[in-house]
Amino acid sequence: MGVLSSLTRRLGTADAVALGLAAMLGAGVFAVFSPAAAAAGRWLLLAVALAAVTALCNAASAADLAVAHPESGGGHVYTREQLSPGVGRLAGVASLVGKVSSAAAAAGVFGTYVLPAQPLICAVVVIAVVGALTVSGVRWSPGTAWLLVGGTLAVLAVVVVVGLLGPGGSTGVSASPVSDTPVPVQVITGPVGVVTAAGLVFFAFAGYSRVATIGEELRDPERSLRRSMVIVFTILTLTYVAVAGALLVGLGADRVAAEHAPLVALVDTGQAPALGVLVRIGAAVASGAALLSVLVVTGRTMREMASQGELPRVFTKVGSRSTPWVADLAGAVLALVVALFAGPVAAITLSACATLVHYALIDVAALRLPRARRHWPAWLSALGLVLCVGLAVLLPLPTVLVTAAALAGGWVLCTMVAQWSARPRPSGD
Numbered sequence: 001m002g003v004l005s006s007l008t009r010r011l012g013t014a015d016a017v018a019l020g021l022a023a024m025l026g027a028g029v030f031a032v033f034s035p036a037a038a039a040a041g042r043w044l045l046l047a048v049a050l051a052a053v054t055a056l057c058n059a060a061s062a063a064d065l066a067v068a069h070p071e072s073g074g075g076h077v078y079t080r081e082q083l084s085p086g087v088g089r090l091a092g093v094a095s096l097v098g099k100v101s102s103a104a105a106a107a108g109v110f111g112t113y114v115l116p117a118q119p120l121i122c123a124v125v126v127i128a129v130v131g132a133l134t135v136s137g138v139r140w141s142p143g144t145a146w147l148l149v150g151g152t153l154a155v156l157a158v159v160v161v162v163g164l165l166g167p168g169g170s171t172g173v174s175a176s177p178v179s180d181t182p183v184p185v186q187v188i189t190g191p192v193g194v195v196t197a198a199g200l201v202f203f204a205f206a207g208y209s210r211v212a213t214i215g216e217e218l219r220d221p222e223r224s225l226r227r228s229m230v231i232v233f234t235i236l237t238l239t240y241v242a243v244a245g246a247l248l249v250g251l252g253a254d255r256v257a258a259e260h261a262p263l264v265a266l267v268d269t270g271q272a273p274a275l276g277v278l279v280r281i282g283a284a285v286a287s288g289a290a291l292l293s294v295l296v297v298t299g300r301t302m303r304e305m306a307s308q309g310e311l312p313r314v315f316t317k318v319g320s321r322s323t324p325w326v327a328d329l330a331g332a333v334l335a336l337v338v339a340l341f342a343g344p345v346a347a348i349t350l351s352a353c354a355t356l357v358h359y360a361l362i363d364v365a366a367l368r369l370p371r372a373r374r375h376w377p378a379w380l381s382a383l384g385l386v387l388c389v390g391l392a393v394l395l396p397l398p399t400v401l402v403t404a405a406a407l408a409g410g411w412v413l414c415t416m417v418a419q420w421s422a423r424p425r426p427s428g429d
Helices: 013-024 027-031 033-068 075-082 085-114 119-135 142-165 191-212 221-250 253-258 262-267 273-307 325-341 344-367 378-393 397-422
Strands: none
Touching: 013 142, 013 191, 013 221, 013 273, 027 033, 027 085, 027 191, 027 221, 027 273, 027 344, 033 075, 033 191, 033 221, 033 253, 033 262, 033 344, 033 378, 075 085, 075 273, 075 344, 085 119, 085 191, 085 273, 085 325, 085 344, 085 397, 119 273, 119 325, 142 221, 142 262, 142 273, 191 221, 191 344, 191 378, 221 253, 221 262, 253 262, 262 273, 273 325, 325 344, 344 378, 344 397, 378 397
16 A cells, blocks of 8 residues: 555556556455346346446546546546536536445445454444545555455455356355345346346446546556556456356355355355355455545545535645545545445445446546547447446336435535535625
């Protein structure tokens, strides 16, 4: 880890790949396949492929916009510049809702794998600890990110080998308690369930926004963003397909859907309990790292929105280590609130829905770019828009309604703050 003193252009393609993989190989791969299997059943691999296509289309839009607008702040900046301040505000709110929920989900996954008897207490503790690190200015350096990525991929490779070649978890030994209601959100099954599952699996890909938001720090953003996106998505798609396939072979769709910690259930056959411990450690490290990365991005977005007068100006305050500590603290507090009221699967679903809305707006903004400023074909952005809307509306209805309420409420509050900030001040102020 390291402390970033300024947003200087010091990162290359390899650094972007490392940071992107570190952000994406987190909570999702260890938790999302359970609710996704409940919706898609034996068609889980098709759902993974659909989620990957959706994410790649959105990543292409984000990459083009990041080159055109290489400022910190991500989608909020892109949509504000390409569309309107009001749409940019909505994109910012959607990003914040998605990131805060993602942080809560990562903490929940940490608790599920580390302390399954008391996952909520563990989640609260890890948010407090990682939040304190974020406020103090700790960030993942590219070198540390490579270590994290290598370790996580090694753990997932063990899972894949055991699932495809070993005895699997179908012997009846379960490493995690099976709930009477395996998935705490209502999902749609059947053919439509594949789309619902894809919306859930999309959560595991959503960390690619981390690459786009460091555009200001890349030495050659045009070249690095394009190359890093291709490399990251190739590695991630192959990894997720392999893990999903191993789970289906080793456990079966019904068993995967019933497990709180499916990767542990797969490797812990009772013959090699050390493998279960290894997977728990890998899940803890990956989800903790994802939590740190998400909170950092959340703070940056809040700082950017505050600098535009759409959030209170206090969120622009920077500490002695050049980090927006007030925004970082607020992000951790919001993540804690979500974690207290929603379990990991509910938080994943909420994050996926808000993030899909966010990227739908990014796709619209990318379609407004002149042809000369695009490096990816426009049809990718159009396809991404259609897929984002389709996946979002076919998520569980309660989640869609909660997301809509959160976005509407957040947009109204930010608009009120913006209007208040724009009022002329008395001459004596």
